Amino acid sequence: MNHPPVLLRTLTDLRANTASWHSEGLTVGMIPTMGALHDGHLALVEEARRRVDRVVATIFVNPTQFGPKEDFTAYPRTEASDVAKLATLGVEAVFAPNAAEMYPPGHATTISLAGPALGLETDYRPHFFAGVATVVAKLLLGGFPDIAMFGEKDYQQLLVVRQMVKDLRLPTEIVALPTVREPDGLALSSRNAYLSPDERRTAPKLASVLNETAAAIRAGGDHAHHLRHGFNALESAGFRPDYLELRNAETLASPAESSGEPLRLLVAAWLGKTRLIDNIAV
Numbered sequence: 001m002n003h004p005p006v007l008l009r010t011l012t013d014l015r016a017n018t019a020s021w022h023s024e025g026l027t028v029g030m031i032p033t034m035g036a037l038h039d040g041h042l043a044l045v046e047e048a049r050r051r052v053d054r055v056v057a058t059i060f061v062n063p064t065q066f067g068p069k070e071d072f073t074a075y076p077r078t079e080a081s082d083v084a085k086l087a088t089l090g091v092e093a094v095f096a097p098n099a100a101e102m103y104p105p106g107h108a109t110t111i112s113l114a115g116p117a118l119g120l121e122t123d124y125r126p127h128f129f130a131g132v133a134t135v136v137a138k139l140l141l142g143g144f145p146d147i148a149m150f151g152e153k154d155y156q157q158l159l160v161v162r163q164m165v166k167d168l169r170l171p172t173e174i175v176a177l178p179t180v181r182e183p184d185g186l187a188l189s190s191r192n193a194y195l196s197p198d199e200r201r202t203a204p205k206l207a208s209v210l211n212e213t214a215a216a217i218r219a220g221g222d223h224a225h226h227l228r229h230g231f232n233a234l235e236s237a238g239f240r241p242d243y244l245e246l247r248n249a250e251t252l253a254s255p256a257e258s259s260g261e262p263l264r265l266l267v268a269a270w271l272g273k274t275r276l277i278d279n280i281a282v
């Protein structure tokens with residue numbers, strides 16, 4: 001039976017907690033989350049468990065990464081059950097601050113991004129990565145973990161965070177894990193809970209179209225043709241795609257045809273009122 005995690009509400013307590021672990025010579029891993037934990041998050045916790053001595057998960061629905069018309073208010077908040085799940089995995093601490101702790105009155109600093117933050121999500125959610133980068137920087141500076149875990153499901157976010165950590169020389173290694181999927185291929189996401197039973201039946205088509213398009217690109221021929229075909233297939237299945245794009249897997253720059261560079265295929269599409277994202281290596 002594991003001890004329940006210690007619940008930390010302030011950045012001062014987060015700092016004191018990890019500092020005391022570090023002073024004992026223990027290594028620390030952080031899993032930043034917005035809660036509503038699913039098996040994808042739990043895989044990150046388990047991997048951190050294997051790599052470090054102490055694990056702290058953070059739960060904070062970060063207002064600055066939501067646009068005015070987005071789902072900030074509706075976003076699922078399930079702290080008690082999240083903490084119970086983290087307890088079963090032996091997580092030692094949970095940092096769950098409120099908005100005033102992270103953004104006290106007068107808070108005026110936001111991280112400004114370029115590089116991998118350009119295009120894709122930013123074209124549709126211009127506020128998103130500044131909010132993510134700012135809160136992740138505050139969390140990493142709050143705890144100075146040795147490693148922090150991120151899922152490849154949010155691939156652009158992963159590269160944005162990696163670039164930020166490199167540019168700001170933050171002393172944390174960013175560890176990425178592959179997307180965890182349902183048996184039918186749907187990428188796990190807290191937003192899958194918004195899908196109606198009908199939409200849930202359609203949703204795995206997002207991953208099938210990604211796989212089919214990636215296979216066609218690998219087989220050769222004109223990228224733009226394959227991407228158009230994939231986009232049309234999504235529309236025929238009932239999605240309203242924002243984008244289906246092929247990018248350099250390391251920089252997210254647009255690739256040259258037949259350049260041999262590592263490629264990533266990324267998609268965002270609406271199914272009813274739910275926006276789903278996914279990506280795969282090509």
Ligand code: PAF
Nearest residue numbers: 032033034062132135154
């Ligand atoms: O991926 C998420 O859940 C969030 O964007 C993150 C990294 C916890 C920042 O709020």
